[in-house]
Amino acid sequence: MSETLLEVENLRTVFHTDKETIHAVDGVSFDVSEGETVGLVGESGSGKSVTARSVLGLVDDPGVIEEGSIRFRGDELVGGNWDQHRGDIAIVFQDPMNSLNPVYTVGNQIKEALRIHQGLRGSEATEKAVELLEDVGIPDAARRVSEYPHQFSGGMRQRAVIAIALACDPELLVCDEPTTALDVTIQAQILELLDDLQREEDLGVLFITHDMGVIEETADRVNVMYAGEFVESAPVDELFEEPRHPYTRGLLASIPGRNAEGDRLPTIEGEVPTSTSEPTSCRFAPRCDYAFGACEEVHPGRVRVGDVDTDHEVACLLYDDTFEETPPEGGVEAHGGESA
């Protein structure tokens, strides 16, 4: 059994604005173990990135982690203790165009991390930087190491960002939509690279994306996020075979190709609401085709579904025995499939 790296418990990150308080992350809990990839999937605005930023201690004013605990190898990070674990958690951002400092060479930025975390300086550091660039698949690394970010293409920059992450010698890698800004072929290469590195270094990975296809390939366990909450958590195979939450089903149904019949791709109408208050109802209810009376009155808790050993949880009243409504046979269908 591999060790648990990251434990997040009941994390609440809020943003205080002049008008209102936005509950961007509202009580999420998850663990990441060595060698494991935990996926975080959801629409834009569901709170995925804020979760990642919270884990990294990057939530700045007006945002604040109001409640909950983030532990790295048992050490509590909330309350400003990130500094002692800097480098243990590395990040790959969405936009490789902005992730590198434009006025310093790529080598300089890798060497900075090498100096801080591995104590390497001078030519030793340069050699190691070249080695890292080679590891992430940058050709002609010896020359590239002294080039500036603007001389790199998008895919190469993302590789360089990964090299910087590796230079920190991390145990956990947070990937915040690392392939969203890249074209499909580059995306596949980067995913493969991340996969290789993870296996070599036994890294824990927190992988954030809105792309269900990517999550199916990379993740071991998936958390589906909606309006700041996890509405469903399950091992990846289980989730894709037997999705329970109407939202998860909607997401899966809207992947092109999964759903060959019908000439229109099913969609989930509406958009993610911004949570400005404590939940008193199911936040997905207004968009849900299976909502019933209680959905407007009760905030659903998480209930365990499926086999005992699959660790599949869902936050939906359809699966809560205290309510009479039961999920329809064969599962709920996403809206739009037959009406098109």
Added chain:
Amino acid sequence: MSRAKYLGKRLLMAIPVVWLGATMTWFIIFMGPIDPAARLLSEGQVRNPAAYQAAQTQLGLNQPPLQHYFDWLSSLLVFDLGQTWLLYQGSNVNALIMDFLPRTLWLGFWSVLIAIFVGVPLGFYAGMRSNTVADYVASMGGIVWRAMPNFWLGIMLLALLGSSEAIFGFAWETVGPDLLTGISGNPDLTQLGTVDGFLRATKKVLPAAIVLGSASMGNEMRIGRTAVLEVKNQDYVELAKVKGVSKRSLVYKHILRNALVPLVPIITSEAFLLIGGSVLVETVFGINGIGYLFYQAAIQGDLPLVGTLMYVFILMIVGINLIQDVLYTLIDPRVGLEGD
């Protein structure tokens, strides 16, 4: 392209600019509404055709325009326009300028320096602490300071310093090096080599320099604040933070150099203003500088003096532009020496 080659190209490109500026000056004075010959004569003599003719011949104004133009331009190129026509009549133009120029340069030097060393750090400070009381005070101060007109600020400052003993309880003249010749007037630049002479000359122009630099200081503060605000939320700064870079290095290495990029053209464009735009300040503070000289020469149509001064201004501005471009390439590697 090497830096030397680039500089050579830029110098070649400056030739038409210098030529055009000089030619326009000649055209405006020679062909324009001001009649230097009439100004040379007293009221009564203007109506005397013989005397007027003699004045025109004396100044060479009755030559064919093209001949006059080419003579004038070729003399200008080698700084050999001889004597003034009207102002300090009969003095050598170059000697006159060499007498006045150092005072303006001394004033301009301190104005630029004060603006940079007060405005930029204050802006960066406000930007790093955005939306705090310190930021509001600095920003408001910057706006108010920026909004006060030069001539008014100059008069107020002189009034305050002039009666400083009654208002503040100490006399400005006797704080530090004594100002025996009063708080305004020409700085004595002959003793700059000695510590006491240097301090004395500096103290003498300091109030004028603060006033002349006030607008630039406000500008640089505002732009500096915005630049820092923009840079400090970039992904690459957050990546550096996650990398474990110290706060100090984060600010000085990653934020400030990027924030300097938009400041360079602001600072260099302020430098133009300080060369030419000091007539009001020089008048208020009683400094016989080049601004005052240029103004007098221009309204009287003293072609040799105006021409030479314009030539000096143009050369300075072209030079500052060149320095700006070189600074750009030093600060921001994305600005290449190639291209058109």
